[in-house]
Amino acid sequence: MNRRTTLAAALALTAGLTLAGCSADGRPELKVVGAFMPQPVNDMAAGFLVVQNSGDAADRLTSVTSPISDDVTIHESKDQKMREVSSFEVPANGRLDLERGGSHIMFMKLKQKPKQGEKVSVELRFEKADPITVDLPVKETTHNPKKP
Known part of the structure; x- marks a missing residue:
């Protein structure tokens, strides 16, 4: 009986390690923090946020959509x-x-x-991870927070 318990424990441990290995090697784990949009002064606006990845795999933000505009792009400066x-x-x-x-x-x-005070919904699309929907709180035009 003791031998069966030991064998069952060893098999459970091996299965657990195998499953942990599968999940750790290839999936990004994304979370969005610090999102906001400064109140626009004309017919253009910018959005800012941080995408944190606690996973062992990199990913890519490939596009953003929003009901507020049919022309949403990503830019670098x-x-x-x-x-x-x-x-x-x-x-x-x-x-x-x-x-x-x-x-x-x-x-x-x-x-x-x-x-200011309203929220703008956006959907972030990634190469590997599922899309993430985020509400950007509209802040004053000059809002510039510290990094989260």
Whole structure:
């Protein structure tokens, strides 16, 4: 009887390690924090947030959609120039910072201008992970928080 218990425990431990190995090697684990949109002053707006990846696999943010605009793109700013990009890396056990003066979400031709205190819904699409829907609280035009 004791031998069967030991064998069952060994098999359970082996199965557990096998399952842990499968889940740890290949799936990003994404979470969004610090999301906001400064109140727009014209028919364009920017969105900022941090995508944290606690998984062992990298991923890529490939697109963003929102009911507030049919023209939502992702941009990077380098050498004081802004340009549209096709994706951003979300490193394994790392983060993607979309922040003022750097990479960000760009909303063109707004269908309506959201006011401070409202929320703007966006869907973030990734290469590997399932889409994430996030509400961007609309803050004052000059809002620039510390990094989360």
